[in-house]
Amino acid sequence: MNTATNNATSDVVSVDPRTGEVVEVVGAESTPAEVAARCAAAASAVPALAALGVAGRAALLRDMAAELEKAGETILTLADRESALGLPRLTGELARTCAQLRFLADVVTEGSHLGVVIDHADPAAVPPCPDLRRMMVPRGPVAVFGASNFPLAFSVPGGDTASALAAGCPVVVKAHPAHPATSLATYGALLNAAVRAGVPDAVSxxxxxxxxxxxxxxxxxTAVAFTGSVRGGRALFDLAAARPEPIPFFGELGSVNPLVVTPAAAVERGASIAEGLLGSFTLGTGQFCTKPGLAFVPAGEHGTALQEALAARGADAPAGTMLTRNILAAYAEGVRELAAQPGVQVLAGAEPRDLDGRATPTVLRVPGTMFGEALTGECFGPVIVLVEYDTEEELLALLGRLPGSLTATLHMGEGEEDLPRRVIDVVTRRTGRVVCDGYPTGVAVSWAMNHSGPYPAATDSAHTSVGASAVQRFLRPIAYQDTPQRLLPPELRDDNPLGVPRRVDGVLAVKETDTADHGTEFGPDGSRQV
Structure with a gap:
């Protein structure tokens, strides 16, 4: 984990990465007693958050978005001062953050996240089946760790906080030291909405x-959500697993996000791929978790032309300010280590500068025959390694050696099928999202999005940190057997008063409000009648 400064006191300071100077003291580091008090308050808020119900939690999320927008000018000024990401980028990030809160409000209102299943008693079954009703319920208080590279969308008001609250779990956020003033301002906006909803301890x-x-x-x-480095995340993951009562740790750690260019694609549009690739690996000064760190390009005339075009564009690209001086130092060391590997050639880029907080884009090349494990780790910053392959079989073998990633991207020729199918077959075993003829930087907030992948991309590849399914991380199942209707949660009662989607006796039922579109009605026992 990165710290903004090496101050020996317990002060929490706000640093301007453009100058490296401390701008203000935001507060003091939280003591163990203060952390314990916040966790206790979060635990006591579980019933109050549950009492809001789905409609109340959805209203809370929408109100939080409105509060963030109301404080937008202050939040954006602070975020730019602490991240150097620029107001245009941060304005878009704030809009995404608010849209994400509202999207998750819609998700929980729709209700399918509850996974309601009802099996009525069947004495004739072998063995006899009792009346069983199953649904998802909140885990309890969740610890969220803010990320350095998205001070809004993946930090205090970000997707982890939003999805935990949507699930009905109070949240204690550990602010990232790169943007403590921004964290405090966004927390204030969330707190205003929580107080108004009567659940002030829902977030701290x-x-x-x-x-x-x-x-x-x-x-x-009861659970942890983390976005950050492999080193810091793994240390916390191990702590969570070593507890007397281990808890799930949903960590997004590191990803190299391979990109493949087929020979046909290099022939058809090598220059445009070079241009798009430059924009992708340098976006946000290369500080995106989905940045393509490896690009597999064909040997030969057209592959060489693509590499040369990318190198020329990289040499002309401006240096960018990184989030913190510690991150810049880690980037500089990472580039030096990559460039020192056998067979690696520097095509563009100079020694990263650490005097002014800026990093120079770097393009490296290595023949596939000399590609080794040392080139497969994430280097956070604007650097890419081009891996030159000679044959399709060599390409597939190289892809099969990669660690888990959040994304894998494929650029193919018009109408090309055989090689793309083989590439997709290999990369889907080691990634969470396949991108075709595009670039992986940018993660849509939608029902179908998956932002996860095999380790080290994530510590639990069964879940996503972005999209509708992000809520599932903070829920656990519970079943009720032969329970009287009066004692059941409303979602499990036969009359389905909340109208949630359910599977009844093996048949998927939809909401009553959907009957006009689907020709579906509910019987008196809550089962679907077509």
Missing amino acids: LVHGQAAGVALVTDPRV
């Missing part, structure tokens, strides 16, 4: 590396 904020450790080990915390 702590500061400091020690506070993060205390959060993960607090017995009241």
